[in-house]
Amino acid sequence: MSLRTTLSRASAVAAAALLVATATPAPAPAAPAPSPAPKAAAGETGAARWAVQPSSAKGPTGRNYFIYDLAPGSTLTDHVGVTNLGDRPLTFDVYGTDAYTSTDGAFALLPADRPATDVGSWISVARREWTIPAGKRVDIPFRLTVPANATPGDHTGGVIGAVARVRTTADGQRVLVDQRLAARVYLRVTGPVRPAVTVEAVDVAYDNPVNPFGGGDLVVRYRLRNDGNVRVGGSGTVTVRAPFGREQARTAPTDLPELLPGATFTVTERITGVPPLLRLTAEVDIAATTTDTALPPVVRTAGVWAPPWLLLALLAAAAGWAGLRWWRRRGTPAGRVTAPGPDDTATAGRRPGPVSDAAPAGPHPDARRPDAP
Template identity: 75%
Template sequence: MPRTTALSRTCAALVAVLAATVPASLAVAAPSPTPAPAAGNSVARWAVQPSSPDGPTGRNYFIYDLTPGSTLTDHLGVTNLSDRPLTFDVYGTDAHTTTDGAFALLPADQAAVDVGSWMRLEQRRWTVPPGKRADIPFRLTVPRNASPGDHAGGMIASLWQAGTTADGQRVRMDQRLAARVYLRVTGDVRPAVAVESVRVAYDNPVNPLGGGDLTVSYLLRNTGNVRVGGTGSVIVDGPFGWELARTAPVDLPELLPGATFAVTERITGVPPTLRLSATVDLAPTTTDTALPPVLRTAGVWAPPWLLIALLATAVGWFGVRRWRRRSATRPATTTTASASASRSPTAAEPTAAEPRGGDPRGAEPLSGTS
């Protein structure tokens, strides 16, 4: 059965974003140094990655498992790939999941309140010579009252540069590259995800044999305290559990605690079977293990209008024919009954079994004797 899945295309794009360094205000560093592009007419290029006092360690991200109250020191490697010295603002910030499932960092004018505020540097501004790398130390201190579970953020290297817009205006741009920070605070870990607001819409076709389009929209919410991912699919059933369609499982984006993600599935060629049920089948996972499946069902009426119209026409035609037949036979029956009544003897007329003047009881007449 042909069908298209909008979620498949969306998630594929999100995976590409999450796996690579992108040159934007919410950029996140990849495992190997990836240069930032030039801004306007500038030739400034640089890269960031997790590092150590002796250089890069090959880590993909900063990943920690710490207890409340603990402290550690780590390093962010910032490499100047341009031909002139560059001065960066280096600082930590918080992360969040966007509505389309992307990993993103807070804008520069918004203060961090979570793991980003727990990372401190000796100084904010760092100048790196051309072709050199600076391994910048920072200290991460977990508050004693930190909530258990996952906390996500990023270490940012920001460069202010002058640029030119399409209409020739000079602007000052803040370009940022960052390395992700994933911190799990030990304690009561509660992975959970919910499927909310399931909505089903059906484009009922005129020809029921051709099938129509079924659109299923729902909202995923991370209701636990650790990041979750997984796969999701939609199953479409008709009456009595008759399976009509099933989408292929697709990878869902990583959801940070409290994050939501809207999903829309479009399935084509679904026949109208009076009632359609769409079941969201979610198989969530964490970084450690798989979670129990989450199912949520909603339905929509899908009457086959053409078949109903044909059936109603047929029933009406047979009903009219029966009424006409009954109307045509009713006068003949009445006439026959009337004729029968006119031939019935009355009480005043003697019957053949009752001799005139005889004993009403039917006794034989008396014979005379001499």
């Protein structure tokens, strides 16, 4: 593996995209630094410390970032100040590169082994290597040329001041470590501006508790994408609703990182003490903003089943008991023999005979007695 390849891989973990920052790496072993930097004297740690900031031909201007509004085809010249804060001369690599939003929402710059394809490739420096004496600052000019076919909107990158140093690992391997600091570049190319944020996906998971009165944890994970051509920020809120839209919980607004055009970012919210109410709905509300204005709210919902198992089990048991009692209390089942009643005793043992319509024997009530007048 070549020394430059090792440099490229090690640069991914070095500090990047910091503005007017000071780098203080751990003391290096007594090993020769790469040419053309001078060798450290015996016993000298030679800790490198430096700063990178926007500047001018006469010195720093107090700017925090390089911020430009340019039309396609425009060209300008600016300066980046690189200050050697150490006690010996240092050689810096000075160049431009592109920025991106990392998975954790941080502003990041491309590693050294990845060539720039956007604003970083539009930045040119007279030469790449600059040797700066101890305690001195050099204001290095660079040219920014916007292509005639550049797309409107935001293009973000950085001007890097990097120091390459030889380190010896624990197993005796010598590696070239690329330590980088940068001043951010925010360029807006004139033309139609299209701010847009999309909630691509919402995933809801519920930890159903045994005790429904104690509540469970509801985890809402949603992914945002900047579909526009300008960088956006803002905040996001999650509201939990029960059936019929009743609000159960609401999170405090979560600040969103700065999303560069095309960037995605995943937000995870955990809401505790949510009771199982059969069906829970999570409503994600994004209030996005640009550097110029606020955007219309973006709302997306997703639901999850949250049955109260203990209550349902109790209801099922109560319903089963009620059904059993009803079954026992209904009419006598067929084939069951009951005890005889009082009227049945008088006729017990009699054999049923024919029923006659004849009048009973004896005098008729209308018959006259012999002595009747």
